[in-house]
Amino acid sequence: MIDLRSDTVTKPTKAMRQAAFEAKVGDDVYNEDPSILELEELAATMLGKEAAMFVPTGTQGNQIAVLTHCNPGEEIILEADSHIYFYEGATISAFAGVQPRPLAGKRGQLDPHLVEASIREDDIHQPETSLICLENTHNRAGGAVVPLENMKDVYHIAQKNGIPVHLDGARLFNASIASGINVKDFAKYTDTVQFCLSKGLGAPVGSIIAGPQSFIKKARKWRKRLGGGMRQAGMMAAPGIVALKTMVDRLTDDHSNAELLAKGLEEVGGLSIENTVETNIVLVNTEGIGMSADEFLDILKEMDILAVSFGPNTVRFVTHFDVSEDEIRQVLAKLKYRFS
Numbered sequence: 001m002i003d004l005r006s007d008t009v010t011k012p013t014k015a016m017r018q019a020a021f022e023a024k025v026g027d028d029v030y031n032e033d034p035s036i037l038e039l040e041e042l043a044a045t046m047l048g049k050e051a052a053m054f055v056p057t058g059t060q061g062n063q064i065a066v067l068t069h070c071n072p073g074e075e076i077i078l079e080a081d082s083h084i085y086f087y088e089g090a091t092i093s094a095f096a097g098v099q100p101r102p103l104a105g106k107r108g109q110l111d112p113h114l115v116e117a118s119i120r121e122d123d124i125h126q127p128e129t130s131l132i133c134l135e136n137t138h139n140r141a142g143g144a145v146v147p148l149e150n151m152k153d154v155y156h157i158a159q160k161n162g163i164p165v166h167l168d169g170a171r172l173f174n175a176s177i178a179s180g181i182n183v184k185d186f187a188k189y190t191d192t193v194q195f196c197l198s199k200g201l202g203a204p205v206g207s208i209i210a211g212p213q214s215f216i217k218k219a220r221k222w223r224k225r226l227g228g229g230m231r232q233a234g235m236m237a238a239p240g241i242v243a244l245k246t247m248v249d250r251l252t253d254d255h256s257n258a259e260l261l262a263k264g265l266e267e268v269g270g271l272s273i274e275n276t277v278e279t280n281i282v283l284v285n286t287e288g289i290g291m292s293a294d295e296f297l298d299i300l301k302e303m304d305i306l307a308v309s310f311g312p313n314t315v316r317f318v319t320h321f322d323v324s325e326d327e328i329r330q331v332l333a334k335l336k337y338r339f340s
């Protein structure tokens with residue numbers, strides 16, 4: 001199978017397995033796991049934030065951020081196609097008790113004027129706006145890089161109004177590699193940030209949330225409340241250290257493979273590409289071949305290729321290090337033969 005469903009399907013490298021095997025461990029609930037402490041310090045330094053915390057998943061990292069920033073009855077502004085709004089099971093409402101204020105964005109970007117106009121007034125009838133969430137790269141916008149300028153504009157509006165900003169940077173390192181902008185520079189325009197070790201960076205488990213020391217102190221309590229206080233989890237953190245030290249620069253290969261895939265798919269009669277491919281995600285429209293996304297996925301499966309549905313006529317392919325350039329060429333050859 002050539003598995004292009006997500007960059008989460010990668011298997012840990014030999015170096016990661018070795019690091020897990022040899023990891024120094026302790027009880028992380030007592031803050032005594034040396035590998036976790038090392039990972040948290042490394043991540044905070046890379047992001048230019050005071051402190052960081054290891055969490056099991058990106059979803060938990062985002063939810064801890066919302067729970068830490070907000071109180072029940074408040075409102076958060078976020079992009080209408082963002083992961084937090086679209087794919088996290090309404091946890092912001094179920095657990096944090098906040099009301100979402102989704103704003104339609106363009107290629108993952110929030111319109112700063114619309115953000116400003118959506119901030120609630122000091123009025124007894126209205127909820128308080130207590131958080132603005134951004135996403136970079138933006139998954140449903142096809143791995144689009146949200147430009148630094150856009151983040152800066154939104155951040156200045158947030159600051160002017162005393163509202164914190166959280167960045168879902170599950171694929172922030174992809175944004176950095178594609179734009180040539182250091183993650184630290186993106187992180188300057190957000191108070192807190194979550195990024196995933198287990199996507200393109202290839203670690204088997206885990207995410208980081210980072211921000212001010214006082215925020216992380218509060219966030220540690222929320223992680224414990226959610227059952228995310230792990231014990232000798234240094235075995236899971238050690239591959240994360242390998243990921244941060246050795247797997248960032250190679251994201252460029254995933255991006256060039258995505259470009260190769262998109263160009264080739266466009267040559268398959270009837271298929272069209274919906275997104276401007278900037279990172280490792282390609283969105284393909286199947287209307288021109290007279291098939292639904294699910295029908296096209298079935299054909300792919302018969303050819304030992306896996307992708308996922310992203311809408312009635314949209315299929316998402318994600319490149320990653322477990323699929324080589326050669327395998328991308330095989331995918332294209334098979335599809336060209338089938339649809340010629």
Ligand SMILES: Cc1ncc(COP(=O)(O)O)c(C=O)c1O
Binds near residue numbers: 168171
């Ligand atoms: C943008 C974004 N945020 C958050 C997540 C959640 O990460 P996890 O699967 O580790 O919960 C994902 C996962 O695909 C994502 O794409």
